Amino acid sequence: MRRHIAVLAGVIVILSAVCRAPALAERSNEAASEPTGADNASTSVDDSSVSEIIVTARKRSESLQRVPISITAVNDALIERNNITRIDQVANIAPNVMLAPNGAGAMLVNPYIRGVGYSSSEITEDSPIAISIDGVYVPTPAGNLLDLFDVQQVEVLRGPQGTLQGRNATGGLISVTSARPTGDFGAKLEASYESFDRKKVKTAFEAPLIAGVLSAKLANFFTDGGNFIHNITYGGDRTSGGQHTWGGRLGFLFTPNSDFTAYLVFDYVDDNSPQPPLRLTSHADTRGDEGPPLICTLYGYCSTLGKYETAANYIAPQPSHNGGVALNADWNLGAVTLTSVTGYRIIDEVLNFDDDQTPAAILEVKDRRTIAHAPSQELRVASNDKGPLSYVAGVYGSIYRTSVWQPAYLGALLAGGKATDPPVRSEGDRQQVAVSYAAFAQLTYHITDQLSATAGGRETWDRKRVDVQPASEPTSNGHFNADFSKFTTEAGLDYNITQDQMAYLHFTQGYRSGGVNGTPALLSQITDYQPETLNSYEVGYKTQWLERRLTANIDYFYEDYKNILLGALTHDLSGTVSTLVNGRGSKIYGIEIEGGWHVTPELTFTGTFGWLHAKYASQMLDLGGGTVDISTYPRPNSPKFSSYLGADYALPLGANGSVTFSTDVSSKSAYLATTTVPGPNAMQAGYALLDGSITYRTANDRYTVAVYGQNLTNTYYTQQNETGGGLFMWQEVGRPRTYGVRVGAKF
Numbered sequence: 100m101r102r103h104i105a106v107l108a109g110v111i112v113i114l115s116a117v118c119r120a121p122a123l124a125e126r127s128n129e130a131a132s133e134p135t136g137a138d139n140a141s142t143s144v145d146d147s148s149v150s151e152i153i154v155t156a157r158k159r160s161e162s163l164q165r166v167p168i169s170i171t172a173v174n175d176a177l178i179e180r181n182n183i184t185r186i187d188q189v190a191n192i193a194p195n196v197m198l199a200p201n202g203a204g205a206m207l208v209n210p211y212i213r214g215v216g217y218s219s220s221e222i223t224e225d226s227p228i229a230i231s232i233d234g235v236y237v238p239t240p241a242g243n244l245l246d247l248f249d250v251q252q253v254e255v256l257r258g259p260q261g262t263l264q265g266r267n268a269t270g271g272l273i274s275v276t277s278a279r280p281t282g283d284f285g286a287k288l289e290a291s292y293e294s295f296d297r298k299k300v301k302t303a304f305e306a307p308l309i310a311g312v313l314s315a316k317l318a319n320f321f322t323d324g325g326n327f328i329h330n331i332t333y334g335g336d337r338t339s340g341g342q343h344t345w346g347g348r349l350g351f352l353f354t355p356n357s358d359f360t361a362y363l364v365f366d367y368v369d370d371n372s373p374q375p376p377l378r379l380t381s382h383a384d385t386r387g388d389e390g391p392p393l394i395c396t397l398y399g400y401c402s403t404l405g406k407y408e409t410a411a412n413y414i415a416p417q418p419s420h421n422g423g424v425a426l427n428a429d430w431n432l433g434a435v436t437l438t439s440v441t442g443y444r445i446i447d448e449v450l451n452f453d454d455d456q457t458p459a460a461i462l463e464v465k466d467r468r469t470i471a472h473a474p475s476q477e478l479r480v481a482s483n484d485k486g487p488l489s490y491v492a493g494v495y496g497s498i499y500r501t502s503v504w505q506p507a508y509l510g511a512l513l514a515g516g517k518a519t520d521p522p523v524r525s526e527g528d529r530q531q532v533a534v535s536y537a538a539f540a541q542l543t544y545h546i547t548d549q550l551s552a553t554a555g556g557r558e559t560w561d562r563k564r565v566d567v568q569p570a571s572e573p574t575s576n577g578h579f580n581a582d583f584s585k586f587t588t589e590a591g592l593d594y595n596i597t598q599d600q601m602a603y604l605h606f607t608q609g610y611r612s613g614g615v616n617g618t619p620a621l622l623s624q625i626t627d628y629q630p631e632t633l634n635s636y637e638v639g640y641k642t643q644w645l646e647r648r649l650t651a652n653i654d655y656f657y658e659d660y661k662n663i664l665l666g667a668l669t670h671d672l673s674g675t676v677s678t679l680v681n682g683r684g685s686k687i688y689g690i691e692i693e694g695g696w697h698v699t700p701e702l703t704f705t706g707t708f709g710w711l712h713a714k715y716a717s718q719m720l721d722l723g724g725g726t727v728d729i730s731t732y733p734r735p736n737s738p739k740f741s742s743y744l745g746a747d748y749a750l751p752l753g754a755n756g757s758v759t760f761s762t763d764v765s766s767k768s769a770y771l772a773t774t775t776v777p778g779p780n781a782m783q784a785g786y787a788l789l790d791g792s793i794t795y796r797t798a799n800d801r802y803t804v805a806v807y808g809q810n811l812t813n814t815y816y817t818q819q820n821e822t823g824g825g826l827f828m829w830q831e832v833g834r835p836r837t838y839g840v841r842v843g844a845k846f
Contacts, residue, residue: 151163151164152164152172152174154166154170154172154252154254155254155274155276156168156170156254156256156274157263157491157541158263158438158479158481158491158493158541159481159491164599164601164641164643164650164652165601165641167553167591167593167601167603167605167639167641168256168257168258168603168605168637168639168654169256169257169258169637169639169654169656169691170254170255170256170257171189171192171193171194171196171254171255171257171693171707172252172253172254172255173189173192173193173252173253173254173255174251174252175250175251175252175278177192178247178250178253180747180761180792180794181745181763181790182790182792182807182809182839182841183247184246184247184248184299184322185244185245185246185247186198186208186230186243186244186245186246186247186253186273186275187199187200187208187244189253189255189273191743191765191788192707192743192765193255193257193707194691194692194693194707194708194709194741194742194743195212195213195214195257195689195691195709195710195711195741196210196211196212196255196257196709196741197210197211197212197216197736197737197738197767197770198210198211198273199211199218199736199772199818199819200244200375200818200819200831201218201219201220201240201375201819202375202377202819202821202829202830202831203220203375203450203452203464204220204241204375204417204419204448204450204452205244205342205370205372205373205374205375205417205419206241206242206243206244206370206372206417206419206421206448207220207240207241207242207243207244208240208243208244209226209240209736210226210228210230210273211228211270211735211736211737212228212255212257212258212270212271213257213258213270213271213656213658213687213689213711213713213737214270214685214687214711214713214734214736214737215227215228215269215270215271215633215658215660215687216228216270216735216736217664217666218666218735218736218773218774218819219240219666219774220240220241220450221240221503221618222239222240222241222446222469222471222501222503223501223503223529223531223533223565223614223615223617224240224614224616224666224679225238225266225267225611225612225614226240226267227267227268227269227270227609227611227631227664228267228268228269228270228271228272228273229260229264229265229267229268229271229272229273230243230245230272230273230274230275231264231272231273231274231275232245232275232277232366232423232425232444233275233276233277233362233364233425233427233442234274234425234427234440234442234477235423235425235440235442235443235444235475236265236267236442236444236473236475236497237444238267238444238471238473238497238499238533239444239446239469239471239473239499239501241419241421241446241448241469241471242368242370242419242421242446242448245275246320246322246344246346246368247275248301248318248319248320248346248348249277249278249301249303249316249318249320249348250275250276250277250278251276251277251278251279252275252276253273253274253275253276254272254273254274254276255271255272255273255274256271256272256273256274257270257271257654257656257691258270258271258605258607258609258635258637258656258658259271259587259607259608259609259610259633259635259658260272260607260609261557261587261588261589261607261608261609261610262539262540262541262555262556262557262587262588262589262607263491263539263541263555263557265495265535265537265539265557265559265610266535266537266559266561266585266610266611266612267610267611267612268609269609269610269611269631269632269633269660270609270633277348277350277364277366278303278316278318279316279350279352279362280305280314280315280316280350280351280352281305281314282307282311282314282352282354283305283306283307283314284305284306284307285303285304285305285306285845285846286302286303286304286305286844286845286846287301287302287303287304287843287844287845287846288301288302288843288844289301289302289841289842289843289844290841290842290843291839291840291841291842292839292840293324293325293837293838293839294327294836294837294838294839295324295325295326295327295337295340295341295837296324296325297322297323297324297325297341297342297839298321298322298323298324299320299321299322300320300321300322301318301319301320301321302318302319302320303316303317303318303319304316304317304318305317308351311354312353312354312355313351313352313353313354314351314352315349315350315351315352316348316349316350316352317347317348317349317350318347318348318349319345319346319347319348320345320346320347321344321345322342322343322344322345323341323342323343323344324341324342324343325340325341325342325834326338326339326340326341326373327340327341327376327407327834327835328340328376328377328378328407328408328409328832329405329407329408329409330408330409330410330411330414331404331408331409331410332409332410332411332412332458333414338373338374338409338411338414339373339374339375339376339377339409339411339414340373340375340376340832340834341372341373342370342372343370343371343372343373343416344368344369344370344371344372345368345369346366346367346368346369346422347366347367348364348365348366348367349364349365349366350362350363350364350365351363351364357431358430358431358432359428359429359430359431360427360428360429361426361427361428361429362425362426362427362428363424363425363426364424364425364426365422365423365424366422366423366424367420367421367422368419368420368421368422369419369420370417370418370419370420370421371416371417371418371419372416372417372419373414373416373417374411374414374415374416374417374451374452374453375831376407376831376832376833376834377409377411377453377456377829377830377831377832378404378406378407378408378409378456378829378830378832379400379404379409379410379455379456379457379827379828379829380780380820380828380829380830393513393826393827394455394457394459394461394826394827397512397513398457398459398461398510398512400457400458400459406815406832407832407835409456410456410457410458411453411456411457411458412453412457412458412459412460413451413452413453413460413463413465414453415451415465416451417448417449417450417451417452418448418449419446419447419448419449420446420447420448421444421445421446421447421448422444422445423442423443423444423445424441424442424443425440425441425442426439426440426441426442427439427440431483433483434482434483434484435480435481435482435483436480436481436483437478437479437480438477438478438479438480438481438493439476439477439478439479440475440476440477440479441475441476441477442473442474442475442476443472443473443474443475444471444472444473444475445471445472445473446469446470446471447468447469447470448468448469448470449466449467449468449469450464450466450467450468450469451464451465451466451467452464452467454827455510455826455827455829456827456829457827459510460508460510460522461509461510461513461826461827462507462508462509462510462513462826462827463507463508463522464505464506464507464508465506465507465508466506467503467504467505467506467507468503468504469501469502469503470501470502471499471500471501471502472499472500473497473498473499473500474497474498475495475496475497475498476495476496476497477493477494477495477496478493478494478495479491479492479493480492480493487544487545487546488542488543488544488545489542489543489545490540490541490542490543491540491541492539492540492541493538493539493540494536494537494538494539495535495536495537495538495539496534496535496536496537497533497534497535498532498533498534499531499532499533499534499535500530500531500532500533501530501531501532501533502528502529502530503527503528503529503530504526504527504528505526505527505528505529505570506524506525506526507524507525507526507527507570508522508523508524508525509522509523509525510522510523511523513826525570525571525620526570526573527567527568527569527570527618527620528567528568529565529566529567529568529617529618530565530566531563531564531565531566531615531617532563532564533561533562533563533564533612533614534561534562534563535559535560535561535562535612536559536560537557537558537559537560538557538558539555539556539557539558540555540556540557541553541554541555541589542554542555548595549594549595549596550592550593550594550595551592551593551594552590552591552592553589553590553591553592553593553605554588554589554590554591555588555589555590556586556587556588556589557586557587557588558584558585558586559584559585559586559587559610559612560582560583560584561582561583561584561612561613561630562580562581562582562583563580563581563582563612563613563614563615564578564579564580565578565579565580565581565614565615565617566578566579567579567617567622567625569619569620569621569622569625570620571620571621572620572621572622575622577622577625579615579617579625579627581613581614581615581627583612583613583629583630585610585630585632587607587608587609587610587632588606588607588608589605589606589607589608590605590606590607591603591604591605591606591607592604599642599643599644599647600640600641600642600643601640601641601642602638602639602640602641603637603638603639603640603641604637604638605635605636605637605638605639606634606635606636606637607634607635607637608632608633608634608635609631609632609633609635610630610631610632610633611630611631611632611664612630613627613628613629613630614627614628615627615628616628616678616679626679628664628679628680628681629662629681630662631660631661631662631663631664631681632660632661632662633658633659633660633661634658634659634661635656635657635658635659636656636657636658637654637655637656637657638654638655638656639652639653639654639655640652640653640654648696648697648698649694649695649696649697650693650694650695650696651692651693651694652692652693652694653690653691653692654690654691654692655688655689655690656687656688656689656690656691657686657687657688658686658687658688659684659686660684660685660686660687661683661684662681662682662683662684663681663682663683663684663685663715664679664680664681664682665679665680665681665682665720665722665729665775666678666679666680666722666774666775667722667774667775667776678722680720680721680722682715682716682718682720682729683715683716683717683718684715684716685713685714685715685716685734686713686714686716687711687712687713687714687734688712689709689710689711689712689713690708690709690710691707691708691709691710692706692707692708692709693706693707693708694706694707700749701748701749701750701751702746702747702748702749703746703747703748704744704745704746705743705744705745705746705747705763706742706743706744706745707741707742707743708740708741708742708743709740709741709742710739710740711737711738711739711740711741712739713733713734713737714730714734715729715730715732715734716730717729717730718730722775722776729775732771732775732776732777733770733771733777734771735770735771735772735773735774735775736770736771736772737770737771738767738768738769738770738785739768739769739770740766740767740768740785741765741766741767741768742765742766743763743764743765743766744763744764745761745762745763746761746762746763747759747760747761748760748761752798753798754798755797755798756795756796756797756798757795757796757798758793758794758795758796759792759793759794759796760791760792760793761791761792761793761794762789762790762791762792763789763790763791764787764788764789764790765787765788765790766785766786766787766788767783767785767786768785769782769783769784769785770782770783771783772817772818772819772820772830773819773820773821773822774821776822777822778820778822778828779822779828780820780822780828780830781820781822782820783816783817783818783820784816786814786816787812787814788809788810788812788814788816788833789810789811789812789814790807790808790809790810790811791807791808791811792805792806792807792808793805793806793807800845801844801845801846802842802843802844802845803841803842803843803844804840804841804842804843805840805841805842805843806838806839806840806841807838807839807840807841808836808837808838808839809834809836809837809839810833810834810835810836810837811836812836813835813836814833815832815833815835816832816833817830817831817832817833818831818832818833819831
């Protein structure tokens with residue numbers, strides 16, 4: 100590990116020495132010869148094309164180029180340009196990031212950053228990647244496939260965020276910030292129509308309620324259609340893969356004076372989408388040495404299906420209702436600013452899922468209901484002084500209550516009966532209360548005008564109480580307790596080589612809470628698992644050139660992932676069960692590069708690149724399929740290479756507006772697209788997705804019309820491949836070629 104850091108540190112020192120003098124000389128020459136007045140306006144790059152990106156990664160507003168961590172910021176303009184509608188599409192842009200939809204539910208996503216993540220739909224299991232909305236932590240995988248309507252920015256923080264963000268940010272954080280009211284009257288309308296009869300409508304209205312004091316904003320969206328999977332059991336109709344969802348956000352911004360700001364926002368999403376785009380895997384191509392799944396020998400359903408075909412007999416929708424409230428209040432007291440973040444998240448989800456994806460009732464989950472309530476409170480104090488010392492300190496607390504009622508139906512033949520007998524019904528119930536408290540602080544000392552040192556720490560206390568009524572023991576109840584605590588630290592140095600070049604070293608720790616695995620059908624099978632920890636070492640270099648028209652940032656990281664939680668899916672009378680054990684760990688290292696080049700005011704290039712090496716430590720474990728050395732398994736959702744390249748050319752039309760031609764390609768190399776245990780259908784080959792659009796804007800930017808296409812080469816790829824514990828095999832496929840037209844208006 101020291102060798103990795105030493106090599107990158109040496110590279111940065113050399114680059115710094117080589118680049119410093121020319122950069123300073125370049126700025127000196129520019130200052131001496133800089134034109135003024137009309138000449139300057141005609142020769143400089145449009146300010147809007149090189150505007151500074153502001154992020155809140157360290158609980159304060161800072162320039163992206165001045166934050167000494169690896170971070171991707173996706174603003175509202177990029178969301179519109181790339182036709183990003185849900186949070187999983189952000190992974191096409193951010194390097195070493197996978198946001199894989201979970202095949203069990205239409206509103207579930209399993210995030211992975213730098214190979215750190217976990218594939219599960221179980222609401223009582225914490226994800227090692229944190230997601231927040233307006234500063235409020237989203238504690239459940241249910242309903243976390245967020246629709247990005249009326250969003251100001253999405254920040255993807257790579258690496259553990261154990262000090263300021265806390266528990267369950269072991270691998271990173273995805274922070275979503277909604278667009279606040281501006282204090283003016285305004286309206287925005289947008290409508291689109293796509294292939295497969297998908298319609299989308301978005302609206303936003305804002306107005307001052309009390310001029311200069313109180314303003315409000317109401318945003319809404321509606322999406323319907325888009326099914327692209329043909330169901331041969333139902334005569335070839337398209338029955339899955341689409342959306343039927345609507346939602347809204349109501350925000351109030353209160354600014355009685357220049358020293359106090361309060362932002363209260365409510366959000367709600369009602370989703371009644373069909374099941375995800377799943378299909379039974381072509382067993383003839385994936386059988387290999389492991390033999391056919393059990394359904395092949397017992398039921399005979401092993402025929403090959405088309406790429407976008409399924410044979411599922413149970414296709415009920417998956418109603419989900421989730422939302423929350425966030426109150427962010429900031430009070431400037433002169434030397435410090437006090438901040439309060441009060442949040443409440445709620446989820447009510449019903450899961451209907453044909454687990455075997457065949458015409459027979461082999462394993463089906465019907466009306467599995469999940470309810471969760473999560474109030475939280477954070478209080479912070481941050482320094483405002485311009486002196487050598489700046490700091491952020493605070494306390495945090497949350498209570499996360501969950502309830503899962505899970506009926507399942509197992510084919511009679513698997514339960515010991517005849518194939519013609521009705522399915523065997525089972526029913527399990529479990530509740531969990533998870534309480535978490537923390538105190539944290541981060542301090543930055545500016546040693547010189549160029550050199551700064553940062554240190555921080557967080558103490559976290561977790562307590563979980565789980566009550567289980569297992570499916571195979573309906574008259575029994577089990578009560579389980581688990582308590583954990585952890586102190587995590589961080590330390591770093593950043594050096595401003597020039598005004599536009601910064602190098603940094605950063606060490607940070609992450610912590611993921613342990614818990615109780617309450618999914619098995621028998622009380623005797625219920626076990627607890629221990630917390631994970633991750634130590635991360637980073638060396639980074641952020642630069643801008645050519646009057647900041649060219650940006651090039653590079654980050655090298657090495658992560659020591661300990662006590663890693665490993666899971667595999669098995670099946671019993673309760674349906675799908677997660678087998679959970681703690682492994683020794685994993686060694687992860689890689690590189691992330693992000694850049695942009697504003698060649699002219701009209702021509703812009705943007706690109707990212709990620710290289711990732713993630714490997715388990717050698718250890719013999721049994722994850723449900725026999726004892727094996729898990730170092731022979733690849734890490735899930737961890738492609739070795741990921742990249743993105745986008746290009747835009749804006750053609751001015753004078754008083755008639757402008758036309759922008761945009762194209763981009765994102766790619767992933769081969770990766771394991773399943774849980775820990777690979778199977779014969781588990782690997783997804785490398786692929787690339789080509790998108791493009793042509794957008795017309797009026798001269799006053801009030802009206803827009805765009806035609807766009809996604810996956811223009813019609814690449815076939817999968818997002819999750821499930822082996823079903825040897826019972827069956829299915830895969831969730833990505834959308835095929837899609838065309839659409841979008842119109843918008845601003846007032």
